[in-house]
Amino acid sequence: MKYKIILTALLASSFLIAKAQDAKPEDTEIWTPEPAVITPGKTVSDAPSDAIILFDGTNQDQWVSAQDRTKPANWDVHDGIWTVNKKAGNIETKKTFTNYQLHIEWRVPADIEGTSQARGNSGVFLASLGKGDAGYELQVLDSYKNKTYVNGMAGSIYKQFIPLANPAKPPGEWETYDVIWTAPTFNADSTLNTPARVTVLFNGVLVENNVALLGPTQYIGKPAYRKAHGPSPIKLQAHGDDSKPLSFRNIWVREL
Secondary structure (H helix, E strand, O other): OHHHHHHHHHHHHHHHHHHHHOOHHHOOOOOOOOOOOOOOOOOOOOOOOOOOOEEEOOOOOEEEEEOOOOEEEOOOOEEEEEEOOOOOOOEEEEOEEEOOOEEEEEEEEOOOOOOOOOOOOEEEEEEEOOOOOOOEEEOOOOOOOOOOOHHOOOOEEEOOOOOOOOOOOOOEEEEEEEEEEEOOOOOOOOOOEEEEEEEEEEEEEEEEEEEEEOOOOOOOOOOOOOOOOOOOOOOEEEOOOOOOOEEEEEEEEEEO
């Protein structure tokens, strides 16, 4: 029996060798379908040809109030930038998204005051789940020589994931987030199928590497997926701390 097994193995090996010798390069060439042709931006910050421009420095037409989606966004557009109006509250996109690539630039005032979380605080909610701060938050904060809890600094998935590095620039300089967002999926009974995942580059530095989120942001307590949802807006936060409001510019998104 042992010799029969050895012989069978030798024959199988010979067959595989012969088959490999008969293989051709074109056997593993895939020609269709061809990827869509797009025109890249002149720089990595510029929107490619297939991007949706969410803010180009001239108007806030792509946004509404997060508190009342029947009302327009009411932040301050001036000199090509967009400054948070804390009294007006959070704003979010008119359009909803599932999976996407997002580019957004933000700047803390050069004369910012305050410490820890009360210093240039805002947030990019990668999927807004309703009024207030419901959703999944990528933290925005002055994190240049500003000590705070590390799962609440710039580049963190707020109260969940600490950034892998701190590449923050001094106040007064423009910061950049480039984000890959994969939305969670849910089963027919509303239980979680696959968690949300996010990759974040902060000023070109990888700070979140395809992390699987534990659920929507939870300020107090542990995050969890408690309710199924579908495509969602992107939300920007008007944080209520006393520091001067920060600004945004050059916001675009590519649906994936």
